[in-house]
Amino acid sequence: MSMFGQVFVKNNQYKIKGDFHHLTPNQPIRNADDSWQLMGVTNPRDMTYIHSYGGEAVFFKSLCQGKLMATRCDNPDCESRGTIYQPFRIHCMECLGKNTVIDMTDLAKNTATIHTFMVCNRSGAFTILDKPIKFINIEFDGVATILMSYLSIGEPDIGMKVVPIFKKSSPTYTILDLSWVPAGTPESELPEGFGF
Numbered sequence: 553m554s555m556f557g558q559v560f561v562k563n564n565q566y567k568i569k570g571d572f573h574h575l576t577p578n579q580p581i582r583n584a585d586d587s588w589q590l591m592g593v594t595n596p597r598d599m600t601y602i603h604s605y606g607g608e609a610v611f612f613k614s615l616c617q618g619k620l621m622a623t624r625c626d627n628p629d630c631e632s633r634g635t636i637y638q639p640f641r642i643h644c645m646e647c648l649g650k651n652t653v654i655d656m657t658d659l660a661k662n663t664a665t666i667h668t669f670m671v672c673n674r675s676g677a678f679t680i681l682d683k684p685i686k687f688i689n690i691e692f693d694g695v696a697t698i699l700m701s702y703l704s705i706g707e708p709d710i711g712m713k714v715v716p717i718f719k720k721s722s723p724t725y726t727i728l729d730l731s732w733v734p735a736g737t738p739e740s741e742l743p744e745g746f747g748f
């Protein structure tokens with residue numbers, strides 16, 4: 553059994569197994585300038601957070617299957633009817649109705665271009681992406697919103713055509729399972745575990 557807590561859902565309830573926090577011994581904090589007098593203690597904390605995806609679960613499930621899902625308002629009474637949202641919006645912000653989930657993989661493969669980008673040589677805590685991180689904002693034909701993601705190969709440029717890649721092997725079931733490469737990149741050059 554994993555040392556980390558595990559969760560599944562049955563009868564619409566979380567069923568949890570394993571340890572969701574670990575007791576780690578604390579350590580004294582001492583003052584090197586004053587005979588190593590006691591100043592305090594460290595309190596190590598290690599906990600597992602249960603993060604529910606709710607209505608967005610289908611988006612994350614589809615990434616490892618090589619599919620990019622979006623949503624669209626299909627309410628005939630809504631002024632925003634037909635508007636496509638990527639990133640995935642569960643509800644239409646205009647009519648508050650539930651959007652329809654659509655597969656926009658082909659649309660992304662054919663029309664994704666870099667709207668703008670940002671190259672970061674430093675990152676925040678717990679980021680596991682290789683540095684420098686090439687964050688890109690991606691626009692798609694017929695999509696009302698712009699998606700933030702990261703470019704895995706090459707140097708980003710405004711207007712550059714890119715295609716999605718998906719972590720099909722050992723997926724993390726997070727947004728990191730989706731990345732982008734310049735259009736025309738051969739599959740053999742993709743990062744480990746990724747495919748088109």
Ligand SMILES: [Zn+2]
Pocket residue numbers: 625626627630631632633644645646647648649
């Ligand atoms: Zn609507």
